[in-house]
Amino acid sequence: MRVLVVTAVAAERDAVVRGASAAATGTAGADEAPGTAERIAEEASGPVAEFAVPGYVLHRPAPAGPEPLVIDVLAAGVGPAAAAAGTATALAAAALSGSPYGLAVSAGIGGGFTTPAPGRSAAVGSVVVSEAIVAADLGAETPAGFVPVTDLGFGTVEHRPPEALVRAVAEAAGAQRGEVLTVSTVTGSAERAAALVAARPGALAEAMEGFGVAEAAAAHGVPVLEIRAVSNPVGPRDRAAWRIGDALEALAGASAALREALRAAPAETWSTS
Ligand SMILES: O=C(O)c1cccc(C(=O)CC[C@H]2O[C@@H](n3cnc4c(=O)[nH]cnc43)[C@H](O)[C@@H]2O)c1
16 A cells, blocks of 8 residues: 655654654665656665655655555645645645555644643643544634634535544554644634634644645545644743654654554555444
8 A cells, every 4th residue: 555644844754754664674666656766865764765746755765575555755834735735746646647545644743732621631742643633723703703614504624534543553653542633823822722622622632734634635535644743732832842853753653653553454454444
């Protein structure tokens, strides 16, 4: 199976590549390439092939031996629109080449909610795997408060990854399962954080790309997953509290776990869940 992992920035992409390369022994770009690798770079984690699709470059860590699992990683930019554009381009290029992706994953750092239901809190450095990918601010302000687009009669605000895959990846990564909210504006107050949790009590993390990846995946009929490593608490702005290095390490670990979970649980076991 071919898996597309979409991050926002290069630092996240490199963390995913590092993690997904951890068990690698093969030769990057050896099989199922949509074309010829334009470049094979020798990174600290092993060989990484780079493939161009229109407007973007995909990074592919070496497959672990002869297994049929190929993971391509794309840094598509910050925010849901950039994520959707990059994801749709990569999915379309793969489909047109005759080797479509079987799974799209939104991966990166994110904010962790520390005020959900008792016993459910996403601490800095921990990992959250999405049970639902939710567009938290897609709707309209009304005198009665925020109304999601679905209540206005169109669109969608939620995509649900395959349950069995969520369980397998969360278990392999030692991660919590919960809703991951997609926002276009980073939450900066305790009041806004509380309002988001009141609207979505299952929320454990927020980030800015998951829903864009999910919309593109849905358009192509491809299952989707989101993995967030928590770099900061959601709430009042405090740059000193950010732990980006720790979150990138956690993201690399979760990416290794993703690869192992996909090797242990092939698509037939989770694609209909
Ligand atoms: O300047 C700030 O106060 C600030 C606070 C949180 C995040 C940012 C970003 O510009 C990061 C955007 C980038 O990272 C992901 N991310 C990380 N933490 C969060 C968060 O708490 N809420 C939303 N997104 C977050 C996001 O997916 C982007 O890719 C600035």
